[in-house]
Amino acid sequence: MTIKLQKKRDSEDGSNNNVLSITTNGHEDRVYTYTEAINLAGTGCYSIGLLSTLSMCGLAMGMDMFGFSVVVTGCTCDFNLDIRQTSILLSMPFLGPMAMAYPWGYLSDTQGRKKVLFIAMCVSFVVSSISAFSPNWIVMAVLKFISTSFCSCAQSTTYTLLGESCAEKARDSYMLIMTSVLDFSLAAYVVVAYWVLNLDFSYDMGGGIEFTPWRLLALLLALPLGFGAIGIYFFYESPKFLVNAERNEEALENLTKIWQRNKGKGDKYPVKKIILNEVGNERRKDVSLLQSLWEQIVPLFRAPLIYRSMQLYYFTAVVFSTNNSFFIWFPYLVKKFDAGMSAFNADDEAGLCHMIVSNYNETKSLDACTSKVEINLVWSSLAQGISFVLIMFVITKLAYRKKALTIIIMTTAGFASIGAAVIQDNLISFIMFFGLLTNELCIGIIYTYFVDLYPTSYRGMAACIAVMVARSSALGGVNVLGSYIMTHCSSMFYISGGLMLSAASLACLLPPDIRK
Numbered sequence: 253m254t255i256k257l258q259k260k261r262d263s264e265d266g267s268n269n270n271v272l273s274i275t276t277n278g279h280e281d282r283v284y285t286y287t288e289a290i291n292l293a294g295t296g297c298y299s300i301g302l303l304s305t306l307s308m309c310g311l312a313m314g315m316d317m318f319g320f321s322v323v324v325t326g327c328t329c330d331f332n333l334d335i336r337q338t339s340i341l342l343s344m345p346f347l348g349p350m351a352m353a354y355p356w357g358y359l360s361d362t363q364g365r366k367k368v369l370f371i372a373m374c375v376s377f378v379v380s381s382i383s384a385f386s387p388n389w390i391v392m393a394v395l396k397f398i399s400t401s402f403c404s405c406a407q408s409t410t411y412t413l414l415g416e417s418c419a420e421k422a423r424d425s426y427m428l429i430m431t432s433v434l435d436f437s438l439a440a441y442v443v444v445a446y447w448v449l450n451l452d453f454s455y456d457m458g459g460g461i462e463f464t465p466w467r468l469l470a471l472l473l474a475l476p477l478g479f480g481a482i483g484i485y486f487f488y489e490s491p492k493f494l495v496n497a498e499r500n501e502e503a504l505e506n507l508t509k510i511w512q513r514n515k516g517k518g519d520k521y522p523v524k525k526i527i528l529n530e531v532g533n534e535r536r537k538d539v540s541l542l543q544s545l546w547e548q549i550v551p552l553f554r555a556p557l558i559y560r561s562m563q564l565y566y567f568t569a570v571v572f573s574t575n576n577s578f579f580i581w582f583p584y585l586v587k588k589f590d591a592g593m594s595a596f597n598a599d600d601e602a603g604l605c606h607m608i609v610s611n612y613n614e615t616k617s618l619d620a621c622t623s624k625v626e627i628n629l630v631w632s633s634l635a636q637g638i639s640f641v642l643i644m645f646v647i648t649k650l651a652y653r654k655k656a657l658t659i660i661i662m663t664t665a666g667f668a669s670i671g672a673a674v675i676q677d678n679l680i681s682f683i684m685f686f687g688l689l690t691n692e693l694c695i696g697i698i699y700t701y702f703v704d705l706y707p708t709s710y711r712g713m714a715a716c717i718a719v720m721v722a723r724s725s726a727l728g729g730v731n732v733l734g735s736y737i738m739t740h741c742s743s744m745f746y747i748s749g750g751l752m753l754s755a756a757s758l759a760c761l762l763p764p765d766i767r768k
Contacts, residue, residue, distance in 0.1 A: 283525040286492050291419045292523060293507050296514030298487075299418045303426050305483035306410040307433040309373060312476030313406040314437030316380055317345040319473045320396055321580060322445040322625065326466025331389040339731075341389060342580070344396040346727035349404030350720050351397075354549070356405045357716025364497075365413040366489045370481060372405035377477035384470035387461055403477060404723070408699065408715030415703035416492040416711075417510065424700055425648040431696030432644030438582065439637030444472055446625040495526050552706075552714055560705050561714065563758060565721045568698055570755040572722040574669070574748040575692045577729030578685070581737065585685065586632045604672050604681040605741035636686060644693060654697050655762045662756035665691035669749035673742040688745070691752055701762070 284292070324341050327333070333341070359368045380399040386392035414430065415423055448469040455463040488510065494503035503526060511521040552561045578585075585608065647657055668687025675681045702715045737744055 282522075283527055284523050286495060286526055286528050287420055289507055289523045289526050290417070290491065290510075291421070292516065292521070293419065293511040294514040294516035295419045295422045296516070298510050298513035299422060299426070301513075302414060302417055302487050303430060305480065305487060306406075306414050307430045308476060308483055309369065309406040309410050309480035310430055310434045311437055311440065312373070312480045313403045314434050315441045315473045315476055316376065316403050317349075317400050318437060318579065319441030319445070320345050320400075322441060322449070323466055323470050323473065325625070326445070326449050326464075326469055327389070327392070330462065330464060330466070331392075333389060337389055341393050341396070342730070343727060344393050345400045346723045346730070348397045348400035348402075349407065349723040350727070352401040352404060353716045353720030353723070354713075356409065356719070357549075357713035360405075360409050360412065360716065361493075361710065361713050364489050364493055365409050365416070366484060366487065369405055369409045369413065370484045372402040372409075373477055373481035373484065376400075376403035377474055377481055380474035380477060381471060384467045384474070385457070385461060387459065404719055405716075406480070407719045407722070408702075411696075411699035412703060412711055412715055413490050415700065416490040417488070423703070424652055424654060427696040427700045427703075428644055428648045428693075431693065432641045434695070435640040435644065435692055436637040438579070439633040441473055442625065442630055442633040445469055446627065446630045448472065449625050492528070495528055500526065549713060549717070551710055552717065557706065557710075557714075560701075563761065564698060564701055564705075564714075565718060567694075567755050567758060568718045568721050569725040570751045571691050571694055571698065573725035573729035574665075574751055575689060576722075576726035577733040578688060578748070579692075580730050581733060582633075582636075582689075586629050603674075603676045603678065604685055605745070607678065608737065608741055636689065639686070640690070640693065643690070644696075647693070653765045654700060655759065655765045658694055658697050658759040658762065659756050661693050662691060662752050662759060665689075666749045666752035666756060669745050669752060673745035688748065705763070 321342060324333070324338060328338070331337070356368065356372070376399050379395055379402070383392050383395035383399060386395060410430065411427060414426055418426055449465050451465045451468075453465065457463050488506040489502070491503040491506045491510070494500070494506065504523065507523060507526075508521045551557055585604075650657060665688055668684045668690070672681050672684035672688060675684060698718070699715060702718060703711060706714045733744055
């Protein structure tokens with residue numbers, strides 16, 4: 253038997269690759285890199301089904317976390333919530349993911365992407381459903397903390413599992429499509445909330461619990477978590493994770509099944525031996541739990557990964573602090589815009605900030621407690637969701653130009669944020685506010701970089717720390733915006749615009765795009 257390193261030109265995309273060949277009794281078994289192996293598995297029913305299922309998980313996470321804001325709106329009257337209690341409740345969807353980001357990263361890298369995601373979605377579905385029967389706001393806060401702690405696993409693990417389980421030529425487009433589904437979560441939960449919260453019924457369940465529309469809404473928003481968990485069951489563990497864990501036979505078995513469900517080319521899947529061919533992918537075994545946890549995170553913050561880590565985490569912090577803070581305030585700002593458009597004449601154009609501040613005292617003076625959702629919020633949410641999805645489908649055609657797209661999107665969002673404060677025309681200033689929110693389109697691109705630039709052993713940890721950075725920055729952004737939007741509205745938009753323009757400048761240092 254002889255072992256030799258030779259250059260072959262027989263990968264699916266025709267590129268030259270240095271591969272290891274093992275010759276036994278004159279018969280040569282080629283050793284494929286993982287990229288070649290997953291490319292040969294093709295793109296078809298399995299890939300599209302996995303994309304759809306993981307998109308459902310992302311949508312479920314968005315509805316569970318951000319849809320909680322309309323649930324809180326619905327239960328305000330039943331629980332007699334004051335501002336402090338409401339703030340605590342609205343903080344839970346951010347605190348939960350912060351607490352569990354590190355454990356999810358460790359478990360994803362050591363126990364498997366599919367396994368961890370399946371367990372997380374199941375537990376989140378059960379806990380979120382139970383929260384619909386909370387007897388008071390404290391119990392609901394605790395249950396929502398637990399629920400979002402688990403479903404936040406989908407923020408990173410879905411991107412990692414999808415990126416490692418689909419062909420290279422489809423990966424970037426799939427990442428952006430999955431993000432576009434998440435962009436539609438606002439429209440999804442607002443439409444459901446409009447039909448449910450505007451119902452009028454009450455059933456005594458005993459124990460001081462009245463089953464009112466907001467409890468039904470909480471149950472309906474939990475359903476996608478269950479659907480996502482069921483869907484994940486029918487897909488396979490990431491073959492790349494299995495190869496990295498030295499479970500090569502399972503990896504080849506999963507690759508063969510993926511090839512079969514994708515109806516791949518040829519009569520037989522040709523791959524029999526795989527190597528990862530990655531630099532910096534070493535991980536020691538047989539060490540203590542604490543040492544293992546430490547060794548999972550330290551490589552991310554030392555050479556050669558520290559530069560990319562700091563760059564991507566800064567980018568993550570900017571996107572989520574500016575986007576999620578305004579995203580949470582979206583229903584309120586729509587209400588103020590609608591009130592302002594009704595109150596001012598065409599000659600009284602003053603811009604978005606003027607409408608927000610001028611209607612603040614009117615809002616504070618309202619005495620009646622209401623949990624209704626206005627139709628204008630529904631139309632605005634649908635406009636936001638549909639427009640973002642359409643934009644995302646357009647830019648998927650340019651998915652291979654990740655760096656260029658990042659720079660363009662962040663620059664556009666930055667100037668739109670500044671324009672929302674500067675422009676005096678009421679309608680145009682609100683359109684600029686929509687433009688600010690387009691920085692959400694970069695979320696899929698960010699997680700694509702986490703898949704592309706990190707070794708398999710640390711990829712899940714890198715992405716999950718990004719979740720912790722994202723949620724902590726979002727929590728800070730929500731509280732800062734809530735404290736100063738009424739007194740320093742224009743400044744909030746200027747600061748957001750400046751942060752996004754700084755991120756666009758930093759994006760110029762990302763790796764060059766690979767030409768199609």
